[in-house]
Each structure stands twice: as structure tokens, then as C-alpha cells.
Amino acid sequence: MAKASGFVAVLSKSRMTAFLACVEEEQPFAEPVADFQHSRNAALVCFILDGRKITHIAMGRRGSRAGTGLRRLNFDKAETLPEPLALHRIFKLLPKRNLSSVQKRFESGGLLTEKGFAVVVEAIRKLAPKASSLLERFSQERAERIQRLSAKTRNGLAQQKEALLTALSIANLSRESVQEWTPTDRPPVSFLDGLPNTRLREDPMVIHDLMHLPGFDIIKTYPYNAAVFESGATSERLTVILANRLPLEEQTGTDLIYFNETFQSFVMVQYKAMEREDGADGVSQAVFRLPNTQLTEEIARMDALLAAIKACPANDSHDGFRLIENPFFLKLCPRLVFNPDDIGLVPGMYLPLDYWKLLEQHPGIKGPRGGLRINYDNVGRHFDNSAFTSIVAKAWVGTTPAQSVVLKEAIRQTLETGKAVAIAVKPKKSDQSAVNTPIDFSEITPNE
Numbered sequence: 001m002a003k004a005s006g007f008v009a010v011l012s013k014s015r016m017t018a019f020l021a022c023v024e025e026e027q028p029f030a031e032p033v034a035d036f037q038h039s040r041n042a043a044l045v046c047f048i049l050d051g052r053k054i055t056h057i058a059m060g061r062r063g064s065r066a067g068t069g070l071r072r073l074n075f076d077k078a079e080t081l082p083e084p085l086a087l088h089r090i091f092k093l094l095p096k097r098n099l100s101s102v103q104k105r106f107e108s109g110g111l112l113t114e115k116g117f118a119v120v121v122e123a124i125r126k127l128a129p130k131a132s133s134l135l136e137r138f139s140q141e142r143a144e145r146i147q148r149l150s151a152k153t154r155n156g157l158a159q160q161k162e163a164l165l166t167a168l169s170i171a172n173l174s175r176e177s178v179q180e181w182t183p184t185d186r187p188p189v190s191f192l193d194g195l196p197n198t199r200l201r202e203d204p205m206v207i208h209d210l211m212h213l214p215g216f217d218i219i220k221t222y223p224y225n226a227a228v229f230e231s232g233a234t235s236e237r238l239t240v241i242l243a244n245r246l247p248l249e250e251q252t253g254t255d256l257i258y259f260n261e262t263f264q265s266f267v268m269v270q271y272k273a274m275e276r277e278d279g280a281d282g283v284s285q286a287v288f289r290l291p292n293t294q295l296t297e298e299i300a301r302m303d304a305l306l307a308a309i310k311a312c313p314a315n316d317s318h319d320g321f322r323l324i325e326n327p328f329f330l331k332l333c334p335r336l337v338f339n340p341d342d343i344g345l346v347p348g349m350y351l352p353l354d355y356w357k358l359l360e361q362h363p364g365i366k367g368p369r370g371g372l373r374i375n376y377d378n379v380g381r382h383f384d385n386s387a388f389t390s391i392v393a394k395a396w397v398g399t400t401p402a403q404s405v406v407l408k409e410a411i412r413q414t415l416e417t418g419k420a421v422a423i424a425v426k427p428k429k430s431d432q433s434a435v436n437t438p439i440d441f442s443e444i445t446p447n448e
Contacts, residue, residue, distance in 0.1 A: 002042035004138055004179075004341040006117035007060055007073065009033065009048045010109040016050055019075070023056065029075040032066035036111045041344030043179050045117070045138060046075055049106070053084035054124070057134055081131045085124060093123040137182060138341075145183040146338070152249050153188070158336035159254035159271060160191035160420050164240055165345055166269065167258055167424030169389045171238040173229050181340035190242040190420060192225040194340070209239035209425045212261055214404055215411035219243055219423065222415055241423040243415055252294070255414055257423045263319055263395035264404045266327045268414070269350070270298060273335040274375075288332050290360065290372035295330075298417075302328045302353060305410045315400040323391070327399045327407075328353040329383075332374060349382035352397075 009031060011019055022029040038044055046060040057079050063072030087106055094102055102116045112120065121138050124131065136142065146154070161178065168175045181194040188194060206226040210216045224243035230236070244251060256269040272295065274286035306326060315321065333348025351359070359365065364378045383391070391397050399407065414421050 002039035002342040002344055003114055003339070004043040004045065004117070005038060005114060006045045006047060006112040006120060007033075007036070007038075008105050008109045008112065009046050009060075009073065009075075011048060011050070016048075019048065019056075019078075022075075023078045023080065029058075029078070030063060031073050031075070032070045033073045034110060035065070035069050035071040036062065038062050038111060039342075039344065041342055043138070043341045045121075045134065046073070047106075047120070048075075048078075049087075049109075050084065052087050054081065054087070054090075055084045056080055057131075059134070077134070079134055081128065083128070083131075085127060085131070089127055090120065090123045093126060094119050137180065142182055146340075149183070149188075149338075150249060154338040155336065156248040156251050156254070156420065157188065157191050158338035160242060160422060161338070161340065162271065162333075162336055162346055163254050163256040163269070163420075163422035164191060164242075164424075165343060166256055166385075166389070167238060167240055167422065168229060169345060169385070170258055170392045171229075171236065171424070171426050172393060173231050173236060173238055175343040177229065178343050179341055188248065189223075190225045190244065190248070192227045192240070192242050195227060205237075206239055206241075209237075209427050210241070212427060213259055213423070213425050214266075215408040218408060218412045218415065236429060237427060239425045239427070241425070242420055243423060244420040245415070246418050248420075251418060251420050253419045255417070255419050255421050257411065257414065257421060258392060259404075259423070259425050260392075260395050260398070261425065261427045262429075263398075264401035265322070265395040265398035266404050266407055266410075267329065267392050267398040268327050268410070269329050269331055270295075271331050271333065274332050274348075275335065277373075285375050285377070286332075286334050288374045290365070290374070299353070299357075301413055305407070305413070308406050308409065309399065309403045312400070312402040312406060315402065317401070319395075320400040320402070322398055322400060323396050324352060324354065325398075325400055325403065326353055327397075327403075329388070330356055345385040347385070349376070349379055350384070350388040351379070351382055355381075 011031065015031060019029050040062055044060040044062065046058045047054050048056040048058060058075040059077045061074045063074045066072040091099060091103060098116055098119045101113060102120060105112050105116065118140065121135050122140055125135055125139060165175050165178060177195065180196055184193050205228050210219060219241065222243045222245060224241050226239065226241045229238045229240065254271055258267045272288060274288045276284050277287045279285050330351045330353065331348050333346045336346060359374065359379065365372050365374055367373055
């Protein structure tokens with residue numbers, strides 16, 4: 001699991017001049033540094049030095065190679081400290097066990113260890129508590145607040161976060177804003193509660209997108225949180241609704257419903273957790289055991305909806321063409337661990353419902369003791385994260401426009417399961433200016 005870390009950037013005088021110019025113009029900056037390893041899915045905080053003082057803190061991202069043994073380090077969202085912090089003041093506050101390694105890194109630059117990063121953050125927050133709002137996201141206090149959440153709550157947040165990241169990936173929007181999540185002062189209702197500047201419960205943009213979604217009349221009667229994610233460069237937008245009628249402590253999982261308005265297509269994903277088991281060779285592997293009572297009930301619900309879909313007239317439009325018109329997929333993945341700093345999608349296996357039904361009957365899933373289990377070795381084929389997001393993004397799979405109209409019942413049944421239902425709506429790009437049209441929203445305000 002990718003974790004946040006820190007990087008010490010020692011800039012020459014000329015490069016510092018160039019960096020300051022970018023900061024003033026609020027532009028990104030890139031610096032060639034010694035090659036290092038850090039997941040692009042995890043946050044990277046950069047401490048920029050001018051001599052023996054930290055003058056700026058920025059978010060960083062490991063970039064492409066910049067020459068032999070060099071790597072491009074991209075800076076963004078740079079913050080200027082009110083007063084430069086002398087390194088000797090920071091070192092005085094560090095535990096002895098971390099002091100030597102941190103001093104070495106601040107001398108030569110480079111990636112801090114996980115523990116080294118943590119103690120540097122706490123030292124800076126003590127010396128200048130209001131110097132950097134960015135560091136609040138990586139404080140020990142925040143980590144402790146997350147740990148104080150119950151195991152069930154963290155599990156629910158992890159599932160909702162995974163559904164949100166999947167939707168953003170399908171929509172080809174940046175997932176970085178998810179790293180800004182921080183615990184709220186009161187128990188969270190959904191993962192969206194912890195995202196600053198995105199939760200727009202009554203914003204016209206949210207309501208506009210919902211009004212174009214089949215089943216909106218049903219959704220608006222349920223308590224929900226909503227958020228809008230945008231790309232400034234392309235004006236693309238994704239509206240995400242997390243609807244549920246139960247507290248996080250009582251929810252039984254999360255479903256993702258993705259609606260592409262351009263192609264009028266629904267895709268629905270059911271998440272199922274795999275457990276670690278030792279194989280006959282003693283090697284641990286992820287396994288999903290059958291039979292599973294809850295999944296059997298869920299598939300029966302899907303089958304009833306498929307019967308309604310099949311009664312729709314055949315598609316006669318090129319935009320409505322689908323490789324498969326069954327919108328239901330399962331994602332089998334390891335049990336999720338809640339880490340808001342990691343924006344990578346959890347590896348797993350996406351399986352179309354039709355394929356799953358054939359797989360359930362295949363003799364190859366029977367274990368040596370007669371038990372039925374699905375794992376990476378016997379599943380045969382599956383879509384990984386990249387392949388799945390690709391086929392869904394362009395609506396190569398999912399419902400046709402005619403079928404989407406009848407899926408109001410699918411939304412109602414899904415909302416009644418006791419799960420959090422993540423409904424992601426990708427509106428037509430040409431419609432996005434319409435959010436400024438005056439509309440009376442008083443009759444369709446979401447429930448609190």
C-alpha cells in the first residue's frame with residue numbers, strides 16, 4: 001500500500017530564481033534530481049531549501065527520466081512559509097533515533113524515510129503551526145483521528161473511496177483531490193464528507209446533472225452527499241452521489257453505478273472481498289469462496305432487472321452499440337484497507353455477470369476437498385483496472401439508450417440493499433454550460 005512521504009529539494013541559486021518565478025505566476029516547476037522510487041499514487045511533500053533554511057513546501061510528483069541516474073521531480077501547489085525555518089531549529093526537535101538519517105537527507109537532498117518524514121512534519125508544525133495548511137494532511141493528529149474511527153467505518157470509507165476512484169478513472173479525471181481527505185469533527189456519513197471544497201449538496205451543478213439521470217426522482221428521496229470533480233484544462237466534469245439510508249456502521253458494502261450521458265449507458269459494479277488463504281504449496285493467495293448467500297441474492301436481483309432490459313427494442317443507433325448489453329460486473333479484490341493518501345486503484349478482477357455464471361459451473365474452481373473457490377489461477381480471464389476503465393469510458397459495454405430508460409427500478413432496488421450506492425454521472429460536455437440556467441430547485445433539494 002502506497003504511503004505519503006517527503007522529499008528534500010536542494011536548489012542552486014539559478015534554479016531557485018526560476019522556482020520563485022513559477023511560484024509567483026502560480027505555475028508548476030520541474031527539477032532534475034537523483035533517481036528515486038516513490039509511487040505516483042501516493043502523496044509526496046517537497047521541502048525546498050534556500051541555503052540552510054526551508055522557504056517553501058510544495059506537493060511533488062515523480063516524473064520521467066531526466067538523464068542518466070536522474071529523475072524529473074514536478075512541483076505543484078507551492079506554499080511560501082511566512083518565515084524561513086532554519087534547519088538547526090528543526091533538528092533540535094527530532095528524536096535521536098531519526099536525527100542522523102534526516103540530517104543526512106537535508107544535506108544532500110532526496111527522499112525521506114516514512115518515519116523521517118513523520119517527525120519532520122511534526123517538528124515544523126510545532127515551530128510554525130500555521131505555516132503550512134498542506135502539512136495538516138500529514139500530521140500525527142490526523143493519523144490518530146483516522147485510527148479512532150471504528151473498523152466498520154474505516155471499511156465503509158475504503159469501499160466508497162475505491163468506487164469514487166474507479167469512477168474518476170473511467171471519466172479520465174485526476175484522482176489527486178481525493179488525497180485531500182481529512183476526518184470531520186463528527187462521525188462521517190460518507191467518504192465525501194472529508195473532501196474540502198467539493199461537497200456541493202444543493203449546488204445547481206449537481207442538481208442539473210441528476211435531472212439528466214434516469215431514476216432521479218427515486219434518488220432525490222434518499223439522503224445523499226454529492227460532489228463535483230472537474231478538469232480545468234478540458235472542462236470535463238463528473239458528478240458523484242453517495243446515497244445511503246443506513247449509517248456507515250450498518251452498511252453491508254458499496255455498489256458503483258456509472259452513467260455516461262453522452263452514450264446513455266449504465267454500468268454497475270458489485271465489489272466482493274477476497275480473503276488470503278494458504279495454497280497446497282504453502283503460498284498465500286487471494287480467494288473468493290462459494291457459495292456466498294449475499295451474492296446469490298444480489299445476482300437474483302440482477303437477473304430480474306435483466307429480464308426487463310431484454311424486453312426493450314433492439315438498438316438501431318451506432319452510439320448505442322455495445323459489445324455486451326449486460327451492465328453488471330463483479331470486482332473481486334483483496335479486502336480493502338482505508339488509506340486516503342493512496343489514490344491507486346486496488347488490484348482485482350472485473351468479471352462480467354454472464355462470465356461469472358459460467359465460471360460458477362466450471363469444474364476447475366473445485367478445490368482438493370471439494371470446496372468451491374475463485375482465485376487468479378482458475379478464473380481463466382478477467383479485466384484488470386486499465387482494461388475495465390477503457391471499455392466503460394467509451395461505452396463499449398453497458399446498457400443501450402432504450403435499456404437505460406427502464407433502469408429506474410434497478411436504482412431503487414440497489415438503494416434499498418443497505419449499501420452505500422456510489423452513483424457517478426458523466427454529463428455531456430456540450431451540456432455543461434447549462435448549469436448557469438436559472439432553475440427553481442426548491443422542490444428537488446436533497447434530504448439532509
